[in-house]
Amino acid sequence: MASNRQNDRETRQARERLRAYQARQTVHETRAKRRVRDNWIAGGAVLIVVVLAVATQLLYFAQPGTPSASGSPSATPTPSVSATPTPSASASAQTYTLPPKTLAxxxxxxxxxxxxxxxxxxxxxxxTAPQxxxxxxxxxxxxxxNGLNCHRLxxxxxxxxxxxxxxxxxxxxPGYxxxxxxxxxKDNVYPAGTLAMARQSDNANSQGSQFFIVYKDTTIPSDSAGGYTVLGKVTTGLDELISKVTDKGVQGGGTDGKPAVTTTIDSFTLQ
Known part of the structure; x- marks a missing residue:
């Protein structure tokens, strides 16, 4: 009888150990499944955030008038991949006639x-630039x-x-x-002091009265129309222009816009 009771006790203990093991195994499996599920949820959330961030960037850079992703210069009033100064052919209050290139x-x-x-x-x-x-x-x-402002820095x-x-x-x-x-x-490098004609992007025949002064050595990539007509150069006074005008920056603290210092042409004479 004693032997039977001992066997029964051992059997019950074995069953209890088995049930305890099975219970621990169930908890372990449940936790493991929960971790997998949580990992999937976290991964999905990260993916959604990345997709939204990329989509937002693409939308931003696709908007007209925003800087390009490359951040190089453009021929429109905002810097973009081809950025350089850009006028239109629209006329001033008084229109003028294009002179023959022999005048030079x-x-x-x-x-x-x-x-x-x-x-x-x-x-x-x-x-070299007769027209x-x-x-x-x-x-x-x-x-x-005389009296015109320099509108872009x-x-x-x-x-x-x-x-x-x-x-x-x-x-x-000027009306033309x-x-x-x-x-x-040819190398797209415009040394400091260069005087060059502004034009529209990809339009060689859009030069008018707008010109730009390069106040530090600058590389301006050509576009489908080519580069920018170099008229000549500033021979004296550039350092003073830099210290009193360009070093003061752009209105609002940007990198492209109206000069912080109102800048006006007093006179322009040639002989």
Whole structure:
């Protein structure tokens, strides 16, 4: 009898151990399944966040008027992949006639471009950019530039001060547009002091009265139309323009917009 009771007790203990093991195993399996489920939920959440972030970025960069993802310069009033100064052919209050390119006389022209009381000595090359120089000569002779504001300054990786728009917003011109592009640098490098004509993106025949002064060495990539017509150069006064105008930055602290210091052409003379 004692032997039977001992066997029964051992059997009950074995069953209890089995039940305890099975209970622990069930808890373990439940926890394991819960971890797998939680991992899937967490992974799904991360994926959703990533997808939403990518979609938001794509939507942002697809909006007209926002900077491109590359952050290089553009030929529109905002910096983008082709960014350089851009005028339209729209007329000013008074319209002018494009002079023949022979006006430049195939020679160098010297003069003074006075901005905010800063006399910039300039030299234009009528032999390498005859049409652009002829247009500029004709406009200066008629006092076109006197009193116009320089409406655009860029500081974010390319460095230009853009002037010559009678509307003051990048859309004005003398009432005519012309081409072709002349004397554009083959390596797309515009040294400090370069005077060059602004134009619309991908449009060689959209030059008018707007020009830009490169105040630090700048690389401006060509677009489908090519580079930008180099008129000539600033020979003196650039350091003062930098310290008194361009170093003051852009209104609102951006990298492309109106100069923080109101910038006006006092006069532009050539001879």
């Amino acid at each position: 006389g195939n020679r160098n022209w010297t003069g003074t471009l006075s901005i905010n009381g800063i006399p910039l000595g300039v030299e234009l090359d009528g032999s 652009a120089v002829s247009s500029t000569i004709a406009l200066t002779q008629k006092g076109f530039y 860029t500081t974010g990786g390319f460095y230009v001060l853009q002037c010559g728009d009678p509307k003051g917003d990048g859309t004005g011109g 547009a012309y081409g072709p592009i002349e004397n554009a640098p």
